[in-house]
Amino acid sequence: xxxxxxxxxxxxxxxxxxxxxxxxxxxxxxxxxxxxxxxxxxxxxxxxxxxxxxxxxxxxxxxxxxxxxxxxxxxxxxxxxxxxxxxxxxxxxxxxxxxxxxxxxxxxxxxxxxxxxxxxxxxxxxxxxxxxxxxxxxxxxxxxxxxxxxxxxxxxxxxxxxxxxxxxxxxxxxxxxxxxxxxxxxxxxxxxxxxxxxxxxxxxxxxxxxxxxxxxxxxxxxxxxxxxxxxxxxxxxxxxxxxxxxxxxxxxxxxxxxxxxxxxxxxxxxxxxxxxxxxxxxxxxxxxxxxxxxxxxxxxxxxxxxxxxxxxxxxxxxxxxxxxxxxxxxxxxxxxxxxxxxxxxxxxxxxxxxxxxxxxxxxxxxxxxxxxxxxxxxxxxxxxxxxxxxxxxxxxxxxxxxxxxxxxxxxxxxxxxxxxxxxxxxxxxxxxxxxxxxxxxxxxxxxxxxxxxxxxxxxxxxxxxxxxxxxxxxxxxxxxxxxxxxxxxxxxxxxxxxxxxxxxxxxxxxxxxxxxxxxxxxxxxxxxxxxxxxxxxxxxxxxxxxxxxxxxxxxxxxxxxxxxxxxxxxxxxxxxxxxxxxxxxxxxxxxxxxxxxxxxxxxxxxxxxxxxxxxxxxxxxxxxxxxxxxxxxxxxxxxxxxxxxxxxxx
Amino acid sequence: xxxxxxxxxxxxxxxxxxxxxxxxxxxxxxxxxxxxxxxxxxxxxxxxxxxxxxxxxxxxxxxxxxxxxxxxxxxxxxxxxxxxxxxxxxxxxxxxxxxx
Numbered sequence: 001x002x003x004x005x006x007x008x009x010x011x012x013x014x015x016x017x018x019x020x021x022x023x024x025x026x027x028x029x030x031x032x033x034x035x036x037x038x039x040x041x042x043x044x045x046x047x048x049x050x051x052x053x054x055x056x057x058x059x060x061x062x063x064x065x066x067x068x069x070x071x072x073x074x075x076x077x078x079x080x081x082x083x084x085x086x087x088x089x090x091x092x093x094x095x096x097x098x099x100x101x102x103x104x105x106x107x108x109x110x111x112x113x114x115x116x117x118x119x120x121x122x123x124x125x126x127x128x129x130x131x132x133x134x135x136x137x138x139x140x141x142x143x144x145x146x147x148x149x150x151x152x153x154x155x156x157x158x159x160x161x162x163x164x165x166x167x168x169x170x171x172x173x174x175x176x177x178x179x180x181x182x183x184x185x186x187x188x189x190x191x192x193x194x195x196x197x198x199x200x201x202x203x204x205x206x207x208x209x210x211x212x213x214x215x216x217x218x219x220x221x222x223x224x225x226x227x228x229x230x231x232x233x234x235x236x237x238x239x240x241x242x243x244x245x246x247x248x249x250x251x252x253x254x255x256x257x258x259x260x261x262x263x264x265x266x267x268x269x270x271x272x273x274x275x276x277x278x279x280x281x282x283x284x285x286x287x288x289x290x291x292x293x294x295x296x297x298x299x300x301x302x303x304x305x306x307x308x309x310x311x312x313x314x315x316x317x318x319x320x321x322x323x324x325x326x327x328x329x330x331x332x333x334x335x336x337x338x339x340x341x342x343x344x345x346x347x348x349x350x351x352x353x354x355x356x357x358x359x360x361x362x363x364x365x366x367x368x369x370x371x372x373x374x375x376x377x378x379x380x381x382x383x384x385x386x387x388x389x390x391x392x393x394x395x396x397x398x399x400x401x402x403x404x405x406x407x408x409x410x411x412x413x414x415x416x417x418x419x420x421x422x423x424x425x426x427x428x429x430x431x432x433x434x435x436x437x438x439x440x441x442x443x444x445x446x447x448x449x450x451x452x453x454x455x456x457x458x459x460x461x462x463x464x465x466x467x468x469x470x471x472x473x474x475x476x477x478x479x480x481x482x483x484x485x486x487x488x489x490x491x492x493x494x495x496x497x498x499x500x501x502x503x504x505x506x507x508x509x510x511x512x513x514x515x516x517x518x519x520x521x522x523x524x525x526x527x528x529x530x531x532x533x534x535x536x537x538x539x540x541x542x543x544x545x546x547x548x549x550x551x552x553x554x555x556x557x558x559x560x561x562x563x564x565x566x567x568x569x570x571x572x573x574x575x576x577x578x579x580x581x582x583x584x585x586x587x588x589x590x591x592x593x594x595x596x597x598x599x600x601x602x603x604x605x606x607x608x609x610x611x612x613x614x615x616x617x618x619x620x621x622x623x624x625x626x627x628x629x630x631x632x633x634x635x636x637x638x639x640x641x642x643x644x645x646x647x648x649x650x
Numbered sequence: 651x652x653x654x655x656x657x658x659x660x661x662x663x664x665x666x667x668x669x670x671x672x673x674x675x676x677x678x679x680x681x682x683x684x685x686x687x688x689x690x691x692x693x694x695x696x697x698x699x700x701x702x703x704x705x706x707x708x709x710x711x712x713x714x715x716x717x718x719x720x721x722x723x724x725x726x727x728x729x730x731x732x733x734x735x736x737x738x739x740x741x742x743x744x745x746x747x748x749x750x
Contacts, residue, residue: 062699062700063699065695065699067692067695067696067699093726094725094726094727095726096701096725096726097700097701097725097726097727100699100701215691248686249686249704250691250694250695252691252694252695252698252699253687253694253695253698253703253704256695256698256699256703257698257703257704257705260701260703260706260725264725290712290714290721292714292715293715384730387730388714388718388719388721388730389714389718391714391718391719391730391732391733392714392716392717392718392719392733393716395732395734400732401719401730401732490693490731490732490734490735491719491730491731491732491735492696492697492700492729492730492731492732492735493729493730494700494727494728494729494730495721495728495729495730496728497728
C-alpha cells in the first residue's frame with residue numbers, strides 16, 4: 001500500500017512557485033477555483049519513493065494577514081487543513097522580504113521545508129546564500145533549487161518525505177519579539193490558553209495571541225463566537241492600545257516592523273554580496289518599457305501584437321473549424337433523420353450540436369491563444385509594467401493599473417477578459433472590472449457595429465458608437481465603484497525582475513486552464529442553445545416575439561421581426577446581424593433603426609459564453625445581476641437613443 | 651500634463667535640513683528613510699507588510715508620467731506605489747553625495 005501525503009506550496013508571488021509546482025506534478029494537475037472564491041486553485045499528484053503526494057499550489061502572497069482573499073484562503077488551508085508539509089518557496093535574490101512570510105509560517109507552527117529558489121538568478125545579481133546556515137538558523141531544511149531546470153527538485157522531495165515520515169525532526173525557530181511586544185503576546189497567550197481551549201486545538205495559542213495584538217479582523221471575528229472570547233478580546237485590545245501609545249504606530253505596523261527586523265538580521269547573516277551588481281539586461285529593458293514616454297508606444301505594440309495573434313490566429317482557426325463542423329453537422333443531420341423523428345433531430349442538431357460547435361469554433365480558437373499569451377505575459381514579468389503605465393488612467397474609473405489588461409482584452413473577446421479580471425486583488429475590484437468588460441464591444445460586436453452602422457450609415461457613426469461606449473464604460477465604472485461596498489485599493493505591487501518565460505510553465509498553465517474552462521462553460525453553452533432550439537421547434541419563439549413587440553417596436557422603434565435576431569444574439573453576437581439580414585433587407589432599415597439595433601446589441605450581455613465565464617468567476621447571483629443590469633441598460637439606452645436621434649436626424 | 655510643478659525635473663520644492671516630506675517629493679534616484687505612513691488602517695498595514703516599515707530606507711527608482719505611480723526600491727525589491735499611496739508615506743531625505 002502506498003502512503004499518502006499532502007503537501008502545499010506557499011510563498012510570495014513571482015518566486016517561481018508555479019515552476020516548482022510544474023516540476024513536481026507535470027501534467028497531472030487540476031486547475032479550478034477555491035470553493036466560492038475567485039482564486040485559482042491548482043492541485044496535482046506525484047509518486048515518489050512509495051509515496052503518493054498530493055500537491056496544492058497556494059496563491060502567491062506576501063503575508064498571512066487578511067488583506068486579500070488569497071491570504072485568507074492560504075491561511076485557512078495551512079491552519080485548518082494542516083497539510084503534512086509546507087514547501088515554502090523563497091526567492092533567493094530577495095531573501096529579506098521572503099523571510100517575512102517564512103516567519104509567519106513558523107508562527108503558525110507549520111511543518112516547513114524551504115525551497116531556496118532562483119539561486120542562479122541571485123548569483124547573477126552577485127548574491128550568494130549560505131543555505132546550511134539559513135537551515136540552522138530557521139530550524140527547517142533549506143534546499144537550493146532552480147525550478148526552471150529542475151535542479152534541486154529531487155533533494156526537495158527527499159527532504160519533504162524525511163520531514164513527513166518523522167525521520168527528520170524539525171526544530172523550528174521560536175523567535176521572540178522585542179521586550180514590549182513579547183511581554184504582551186505572552187500575557188494574551190496565557191489568557192487564550194485558559195479561556196479558549198477549543199480554539200487552541202485548531203490554531204496555536206501563541207499565534208492567536210499575536211493576531212489579536214495585531215487586530216486581525218478574521219481572528220477577532222472568530223473569537224466573538226466563543227464563550228469567553230469577549231473577555232480575551234477586551235484584554236487584547238487594552239494591551240494593543242498600550243503598545244500603540246508607546247510606539248505611536250498602529251499595532252500591525254509595530255509587529256510587521258519587528259518581523260522585518262528579524263528577517264533582516266537573518267538575511268544579513270546568510271547572504272553575501274559577492275560582486276557589485278552590474279547594469280543588467282533587465283534594467284536596460286526597464287529603461288525602455290517603463291519609460292515616461294517610450295513606454296507607451298511599447299505597450300501599444302505589445303497589445304497590437306497580442307490582438308493580431310489572438311484575432312488573426314483565432315479567425316483562421318475559427319473559420320477552419322466552422323467549415324469542418326458545418327459539413328459534419330449536415331451529414332449527421334441527414335444520418336439522424338433516417339432513424340429519428342424530425343423534432344428530435346432538430347433538438348439534437350440545433351440545440352446540442354450547434355451549442356457544442358459554437359463553443360468549439362467561437363470560444364476555444366480565441367481562448368487558447370489568449371491563455372498562451374496571458375501565461376507568457378505573467379511569466380515574463382511584463383504585466384506589472386503595463387499596470388504601472390496605466391495606473392493613473394484606470395484610477396479615473398475607480399480601478400487601478402492592473403485592470404487595464406482585462407479591459408483591453410475585452411475588445412477581443414469578453415470571455416477571457418472576464419477570466420482575466422482575477423489579476424485584481426479584491427473581489428470588489430474583480431467585479432467592477434468584469435462589469436466594465438461586459439460593456440466593451442468584443443470582436444463579434446465589432447462585426448455588428450461595422451457591418452450595420454459602419455457599412456450603411458458611415459464610418460464616423462461607427463466610431464461615434466465606440467466613443468460613446470468608452471464614455472459609458474467610464475461612467476458606469478465610476479457608478480459601480482461608488483455603489484459597491486468596500487475600501488478601494490490603491491496600487492501596491494511588486495515589479496518582479498524580467499524573466500525568460502519557461503515554455504513548460506506556459507503550456508501546462510494553458511492546458512489546465514483550458515480544461516477547466518471547457519468543463520464549466522460548455523454545459524452552460526449547450527443548455528442555452530438547447531433552450532432556444534426548444535423555443536423555436538415548439539413555436540414558442542413566435543409568442544416570445546409577439547410578447548416582445550411592445551418593447552421592440554414600441555420602445556426601440558425597430559421592426560417587429562428584429563426581436564428574434566436580438567434574442568438569438570445571446571448565443572453569439574454576430575448571429576444577431578446575420579439573422580437580421582435574413583428576416584429584413586438591411587437597406588430597408590432607417591439609419592436611426594440601424595444605430596438603435598447596433599447600440600442594443602453592443603450593450604446587452606455579450607453572449608452565453610460570457611455568462612458562463614461570469615458564473616464561473618463570480619457565482620450565479622453576481623452573474624445574474626450583471627446580466628440583468630446589462631440588458632436593462634441596453635434597452636434603456638436603445639429607447640432613449642431612438643427618441644433623441646429621431647429629433648436630430650430628421 | 652504635469653500636475654505639480656515638482657514633476658518638472660529641476661523644479662524640486664526647496665526643503666530644509668532634516669525636514670519630513672512625502673515620498674513623492676523625492677526625485678528619481680533620491681533616497682529617504684521612512685518616518686511613518688499616514689492613512690487608513692488597511693493601507694498602513696499593507697505598506698508595512700510589503701516592507702515599508704518605519705526606519706527602512708527607500709530609493710525612488712522612477713516616477714510615472716501624468717501623475718502615475720512611483721517605483722521604489724525597498725529591502726532589495728522593486729515596488730510600484732500609486733501616486734496617492736506614495737504621497738501618504740512620509741520620509742526623511744537621505745543625503746547622497748551624488749545628488750548634491
